[in-house]
Amino acid sequence: MRDGATSDVRTETEYDVVVVGGGPAGCSTAVFTARYGLDTVVFDRGRSSIQRCAHLENYLGFPAGIDVETLYGLMHDHVREAGGELVSDLVDAVSRSDRGFVVETEEGRRVTTRRVVAATRYDGEYLRPLGDEEMFETSGGGTNERFDRTYPESDGTTPFEGLYVASPSEETDRQAIVAAGRGARVGLAVVRDVRRTRGVPDAVAPHYDWLRREATLDSEWDDRDRWREWYDAKRPDGVDDDRWEAVRERDIDRRRGMYLSSARIDRRRERGQRRLLDHVDDDLVVQRAREIESGGGDENASGGVESGVPANGTSEHADGHTGASR
Numbered sequence: 443m444r445d446g447a448t449s450d451v452r453t454e455t456e457y458d459v460v461v462v463g464g465g466p467a468g469c470s471t472a473v474f475t476a477r478y479g480l481d482t483v484v485f486d487r488g489r490s491s492i493q494r495c496a497h498l499e500n501y502l503g504f505p506a507g508i509d510v511e512t513l514y515g516l517m518h519d520h521v522r523e524a525g526g527e528l529v530s531d532l533v534d535a536v537s538r539s540d541r542g543f544v545v546e547t548e549e550g551r552r553v554t555t556r557r558v559v560a561a562t563r564y565d566g567e568y569l570r571p572l573g574d575e576e577m578f579e580t581s582g583g584g585t586n587e588r589f590d591r592t593y594p595e596s597d598g599t600t601p602f603e604g605l606y607v608a609s610p611s612e613e614t615d616r617q618a619i620v621a622a623g624r625g626a627r628v629g630l631a632v633v634r635d636v637r638r639t640r641g642v643p644d645a646v647a648p649h650y651d652w653l654r655r656e657a658t659l660d661s662e663w664d665d666r667d668r669w670r671e672w673y674d675a676k677r678p679d680g681v682d683d684d685r686w687e688a689v690r691e692r693d694i695d696r697r698r699g700m701y702l703s704s705a706r707i708d709r710r711r712e713r714g715q716r717r718l719l720d721h722v723d724d725d726l727v728v729q730r731a732r733e734i735e736s737g738g739g740d741e742n743a744s745g746g747v748e749s750g751v752p753a754n755g756t757s758e759h760a761d762g763h764t765g766a767s768r
């Protein structure tokens with residue numbers, strides 16, 4: 443059972459990765475770990491930075507900005523599409539166990555996991571049961587204690603094996619898109635470390651989530667034996683033949699599965715665009731369709747009087763002059 447826990451039932455569940463916090467940092471981590479096939483859950487509730495934004499106008503890909511609710515919906519949908527779970531619950535405590543960590547929540551959930559990713563810009567208190575005082579620093583003249591942003595490395599790893607921190611971070615939690623980038627980096631670090639524990643040699647342990655065009659696959663790399671040769675050149679000393687073969691063949695399957703035919707690319711393009719529509723207000727979709735049907739559609743219609751008004755209070759008009767915003 444996964445998501446059926448209620449406040450009066452304590453449910454024991456095991457995950458590969460538990461992400462604490464479903465803002466830009468945590469969702470981004472979860473997309474990378476879940477897409478790799480790691481059993482990932484994101485707990486999300488409590489004090490949030492992203493919920494305090496009025497409107498995001500600097501998150502790349504949204505030329506007229508995006509409201510927080512829609513961005514949240516997109517991020518959470520992305521985690522689920524990647525295969526991750528999202529649970530609306532507050533993590534109270536993370537502690538050590540024989541099998542890694544135990545994560546306990548406000549509603550009485552209790553899950554075990556090998557890896558925990560902290561992604562809560564404002565909160566770190568739930569990490570206290572781990573007992574490492576180095577995680578916290580005093581501020582405000584020695585009266586307040588808060589999570590030490592310098593505790594994790596830039597890839598999120600920490601002195602605690604299996605504990606990663608995507609947020610807070612020293613320089614990357616101040617803008618949403620930077621936090622998302624950091625989350626992705628941490629996700630890649632988790633995947634790399636899992637691969638290492640599964641016997642993938644260090645030289646090929648980093649995994650990049652790239653989908654390639656099948657048309658670029660030349661005859662050399664279309665040959666499975668060429669891949670075998672490439673892997674065998676990186677084989678570490680002392681690894682038993684059967685084990686090596688299993689690791690190598692699994693990895694070759696994974697790499698070959700990342701090539702997409704033109705037909706699959708086309709299908710994904712359509713599906714991707716349709717999925718975006720799910721997040722747009724239905725009335726706006728219908729209104730836009732009518733405009734297009736009547737031939738009056740402006741491809742860049744932003745539909746609002748505030749279009750083109752940067753936050754500094756000036757607007758760049760089509761004729762090139764810069765004037766005060768209205």
Ligand SMILES: Cc1cc2nc3c(=O)[nH]c(=O)nc-3n(C[C@H](O)[C@H](O)[C@H](O)COP(=O)(O)OP(=O)(O)OC[C@H]3O[C@@H](n4cnc5c(N)ncnc54)[C@H](O)[C@@H]3O)c2cc1C
Pocket residue numbers: 462463464465466467468485486487488489490491492493494495496497498499500501531532533534561562563564565568608609610615616617618619621622
């Ligand atoms: C007023 C304001 C305006 C801003 N405006 C902009 C802007 O215009 N553009 C921009 O780029 N950035 C802006 N930011 C910064 C932006 O919000 C952050 O950079 C970004 O949200 C950081 O993402 P995060 O995932 O690290 O943290 P958060 O956004 O804080 O996400 C953390 C998530 O974890 C959850 N959580 C917390 N504790 C727990 C727990 N114990 N258990 C489970 N879940 C938990 C929270 O509910 C939250 O959803 C603004 C910030 C503020 C405060």
